[in-house]
Amino acid sequence: MSRRITSLLAIAAVCVAVAPAPASAQAPKKEPIDCSQVKCIALTFDDGPGKYAGTLLDTLKKYDAKATFFLEGQYVKSRPSYVKRMAAEGHELGNHSYSHPDFTKSEAGTIKSEIQKTQDAVKKAAGVEPKLLRPPYGLADLQVSDIAAEFGMPMILWTAGSQDWSSKNVKAIQKQTLAVAKPNGIILMHDWVKQTVDGMPSLIKTLKNKGYHLVTVSDVIKSQNLEPGDIFPVPEGWEK
Numbered sequence: 001m002s003r004r005i006t007s008l009l010a011i012a013a014v015c016v017a018v019a020p021a022p023a024s025a026q027a028p029k030k031e032p033i034d035c036s037q038v039k040c041i042a043l044t045f046d047d048g049p050g051k052y053a054g055t056l057l058d059t060l061k062k063y064d065a066k067a068t069f070f071l072e073g074q075y076v077k078s079r080p081s082y083v084k085r086m087a088a089e090g091h092e093l094g095n096h097s098y099s100h101p102d103f104t105k106s107e108a109g110t111i112k113s114e115i116q117k118t119q120d121a122v123k124k125a126a127g128v129e130p131k132l133l134r135p136p137y138g139l140a141d142l143q144v145s146d147i148a149a150e151f152g153m154p155m156i157l158w159t160a161g162s163q164d165w166s167s168k169n170v171k172a173i174q175k176q177t178l179a180v181a182k183p184n185g186i187i188l189m190h191d192w193v194k195q196t197v198d199g200m201p202s203l204i205k206t207l208k209n210k211g212y213h214l215v216t217v218s219d220v221i222k223s224q225n226l227e228p229g230d231i232f233p234v235p236e237g238w239e240k
């Protein structure tokens with residue numbers, strides 16, 4: 001963006017800011033967050049809904065934070081009420097297979113059925129269908145990419161991990177997450193790790209103090225204009 005356009009936009013923003021609020025009895029509609037303008041981060045929780053999803057949802061609600069859940073179909077089936085709540089409370093739902101096989105070692109038919117069964121389970125539980133795919137272990141190849149494209153979904157990995165599944169320690173999870181946090185980062189976490197959920201109130205407060213808006217993956221990838229079958233972030237060695 002040129003300097004001139006930037007300054008025009010700045011002027012426009014000031015004008016908007018000083019314009020009187022329109023007289024209306026309705027509550028002001030919340031503007032969508034523009035992650036190209038403000039500091040955003042997307043916390044993502046894999047393999048769930050996990051045992052502690054309810055507590056996590058309470059915390060996210062309390063701090064008005066949004067997250068993305070890459071759900072495993074088998075647990076969607078066993079814990080559908082959490083999935084319904086996730087959708088109702090404005091979180092994003094993604095597909096993380098039905099039973100977590102390595103897609104790069106699976107037959108096409110298996111991959112398709114793993115994805116479809118999870119789409120169906122989420123639809124049944126929450127009335128919505130995931131629009132993003134996170135392949136198990138973050139592993140994909142061209143076959144997986146083609147199948148993701150058939151389902152109309154880009155594949156979303158992560159910019160960094162919290163290492164929560166390996167440390168299982170509240171302080172270590174917070175320290176690691178803050179060390180790798182960056183604008184438009186996508187952080188890998190798990191809602192089946194109790195220490196992740198226990199440490200979430202303080203982690204959210206710290207991230208907010210650092211100026212982050214906690215948003216969904218779709219918010220942070222908006223500017224990437226991903227097509228179905230695309231992968232983001234592009235892993236090292238990935239060729240189109």
Ligand SMILES: [Zn+2]
Nearest residue numbers: 046047136137
């Ligand atoms: Zn997983």
